[in-house]
């Protein structure tokens with residue numbers, strides 16, 4: 001199976017008032033297409049830093065990052081931006097839906113922004129059904145629970161058929177039942193939407209939920225298990 005995400009000797013050093021801080025040290029991850037990969041580690045272990053580098057939101061200080069075989073550290077900023085827009089989807093801890101739009105309109109708006117006009121209504125409905133919100137399409141964000149709002153954010157992030165979905169602590173603000181539901185939904189999404197998912201979490205209860213686990217400790221990769 002094709003390796004859609006590969007990092008080679010990735011390091012990230014930040015300049016801090018006391019000198020330099022090495023947030024990532026020699027990270028080598030390899031994720032096959034279609035996998036649900038969990039990036040685990042305690043607060044401050046480097047999860048967000050690594051996800052931002054793989055998601056073309058930041059650059060490594062040294063090392064290579066290949067997405068579908070292409071080294072994204074060598075790409076122009078325009079190409080990186082196009083890749084983020086067309087090939088990637090992003091979900092964050094804090095849900096940021098447009099409060100004046102209902103669930104359907106929130107997902108449709110993102111497709112409109114992506115310039116997709118064909119079968120838009122059908123695709124929005126399909127994505128909302130995929131996340132279990134068939135009966136809530138016309139609900140406003142304020143009328144939905146935190147877990148339901150996060151589901152809308154996930155539907156919005158997959159609507160344009162990204163190849164990789166990045167989810168940074170998407171369950172951090174949810175209770176354990178809702179968190180388990182979101183993670184189970186990610187499993188289904190990888191199969192039905194043929195998308196690769198990279199999710200960060202510090203929740204030890206979710207460790208076994210993915211197809212593979214990458215664990216960071218103080219910026220070092222302590223394991224990659226399949």
Ligand SMILES: Nc1ncnc2c1ncn2[C@@H]1O[C@H](COP(=O)(O)OP(=O)(O)OP(=O)(O)O)[C@@H](O)[C@H]1O
Pocket residue numbers: 014015016021023041042043044045046047048049050202
């Ligand atoms: N811009 C920055 N400048 C300096 N240090 C930074 C910067 N960004 C992150 N760090 C440091 O790098 C380390 C890793 O941060 P990161 O946000 O990647 O951790 P994390 O595992 O995602 O943590 P959390 O679970 O709390 O979000 C932390 O010690 C953090 O203080």
